[in-house]
Amino acid sequence: MQFKTRDFSTASRVLKIRKLEVGLAGRPRAEKVLKGIDLDIRAGETHCLVGESGSGKSVTSLATMGLLPKDALEVQGGLIDLEGFEITSATHAQMRELRAQRIAMIFQEPMTALNPVLRVGEQIEEVLNMHTDLSQAEAKKRTLDIMDQVHLPDVQRIYSAFPHQLSGGQRQRIMIAMALVLDPDLLIADEPTTALDVTTQLQILRLIEEMQERHGTAVLFITHDMGVVAEIADTVSVMQKGEIVESAPIRELLTNPQQDYTRKLLTAVPNLKPRPARVVAEKAAVLDVTGLDMTYGGSGWLRRSEGVHAARDVTFDIAPGRTLGIVGESGSGKSTVARCIMRLIDPTGGEVTVAGTEISRLSRRQLQPHRKHFQIVFQDPYRSLNPRWTVARSLCEGPINFGTPKAEAMKHAAELMELVHLPTDALDRYPHQFSGGQRQRIAIARAVAMKPDLLVADEAVSALDVSVQAQVLDLLDDVQERFGIAMLFITHDLRVAAQICDDVVVMQKGAVVEQGPAGAVLSNPRHDYTRSLIEAAPGRHWDFANFRALDRAPAAQGATS
Incomplete structure (x- = not known):
């Protein structure tokens, strides 16, 4: 098994989270959803955030993007620093300008993240039109180029297609193209391969890795699948009930987990070894x-x-x-x-x-x-x-x-x-x-x-x-x-x-x-x-x-x- 063993100690720190607390909006005394978490991600690094549903993984990503649901959750303490820019105190206008240019996100289900009544090419161009001064011709050229980079076939045809006319893997590639079209410093991928079959999943994982190496992007990858973690991670943080209970390089975490919860997650992963064949009495087929x-x-x-x-x-x-x-x-x-x-x-x-x-x-x-x-x-x-x-x-x-x-x-x-x-x-x-x-x-x-x-x-x-x-x-x-x-x-x-x-x-x-x-x-x-x-x-x-x-x-x- 070949693990990633890259050294990021000298790379610049892209994301720094310190003592981050997220709670119910307007209820500071209620139990916190995130309870003082710390996280660091450096340029070119893939950091996986793992844990069961409800552990706080997606809340962490939404807080980092400034997308916590209004009147439901709010940051109640700590800081989120993106290369010197303090996200927790940023205005709505500042966050709007920050997204796509310096930080971008790929969601789990592209069919709900993409606009069903707009052609996918137009949706990528919308990002360029909002954040750049490119002409319409230049924006289309840049859009076709990024679609080609994510290995979409027949980009001229797909440019004019609607989301429902594409496969799940193709829709996810459109989301990746949209996220990376402005070369952001940080890419957050929230369960981007959960609903995909294994071959499409592998293609998407390799694509994210390829684009990361090409653009030097830091990646925060959120998943519950330790098999995926073993394939792509440089470093890993394990979350449980709003807290990070263990952080380590991938080799160290998989070979010598320190926490019972981490060991529980690892031992629950199914493997490819078939179970022993069961012996049942010969009966007519149901x-x-x-x-x-x-x-x-x-x-x-x-x-x-x-x-x-x-x-x-x-x-x-x-x-x-x-x-x-x-x-x-x-x-x-x-x-x-x-x-x-x-x-x-x-x-x-x-x-x-x-x-x-x-x-x-x-x-x-x-x-x-x-x-x-x-x-x-x-x-x-x-x-x-x-x-x-x-x-x-x-x-x-x-x-x-x-x-x-x-x-x-x-x-x-x-x-x-x-x-x-x-x-x-x-x-x-x-x-x-x-x-x-x-x-x-x-x-x-x-x-x-x-x-x-x-x-x-x-x-x-x-x-x-x-x-x-x-x-x-x-x-x-x-x-x-x-x-x-x-x-x-x-x-x-x-x-x-x-x-x-x-x-x-x-x-x-x-x-x-x-x-x-x-x-x-x-x-x-x-x-x-x-x-x-x-x-x-x-x-x-x-x-x-x-x-x-x-x-x-x-x-x-x-x-x-």
Whole structure:
């Protein structure tokens, strides 16, 4: 494993934070959100700020940018110094001038950060028009140049595209171009790769590193993924409950963590070593997918077109008590297959048999009695749970619709809360009153309430920090073991697939390129595409649980054994 070992002791200090306190606006006696943190970042350095959700990472970045939500949070002590400029006492006009020119930020979700009704080229030019005296022609030339620097294909076409016409990775490249177009001294990247698949994530990480070396930018990189930290960090600060509990160079932190909390974060990181194969009794498959095909578009009224083949001849089955994972990049067809199986969309070909019934050709009315046999857990529980319903109502809705008396459904809801390790007195609360991990537990409880034969988990842990992710994976394992449910697990993270899947299907551009037992596919991949996914997994050369580097990547070990 090659760590960054660059020496920044003689480099100029770009950011200095001392005893920074952030609290609730107008409530100086309330408990602080940030409790006197210190931080230094030097020119050309990548400093990673890590910790669980709610630890204060994003609040630190927003305070540094002068973007704390008005009337909600405020700086109540300490200083933030950007090369001699005191940010905490700056006026709104001064901060407006400072942003983009000397300090810039890349947000986690570019689709919400970009204006959906403006072409992306215009949005980059807007930064130049606001902070420079360049002519329109010069601004466009500079925009096309920075778009080329971030390796966007066909920059003339993308210049005129709207955000929704680009992929997630391309949108994130636009955000990077927008942030770096004026060569700022400090770049803050707040979870910029969390929602991206592993190959796109690797491209973005390499791009940030390349742009940093080209422009000499200091980078504050905020993440909960210690695998990403191992790939890019020079130095690391670990945050917990508004405090920095440990700071160290990357090698020192990963090999000799001093704090229990740091060790907890490291040991929670999933690795690429597949779990031991489970032995289950030979039973008929709960889910049998044969020749599944899904084509979007196709024959038009005025002209014929072939359409987009999102899934082509997909075939697999899952036995009771087994977990099959579908892995691949964004656009590979993973979620399309899941939605076809759930009949959220109607497949254009093939057969889907669940619990002995072929469901792909049933009408909505015919399908209704069979819905209880297959349930789904989505990526974002906040959007899949009704915000106006209490937890009790969400958990009881399905059973009551299928004839369970209300009193019995309420009793079962309380049992489900205990099953997912949440207090039963929380049944009367609403989704917004829970953390992201707790909401996902509720979503799992709602799915299990129907006592299904098949559970589909579509990127169910990708938005969670590593420690919560580990808890939810353990919960899914426990639920499956108790009820003997067959599970289809959709993920772009091969490390997660290795921890929970018995079998793996690898998809690329709508087709299955490799499938088999997880141990065989992940340890000794046969297809080049599978190998590329494994090579792109962040932290693949690191044994986080034992605080040591691996001599070889897991895939290479398997290939030579």
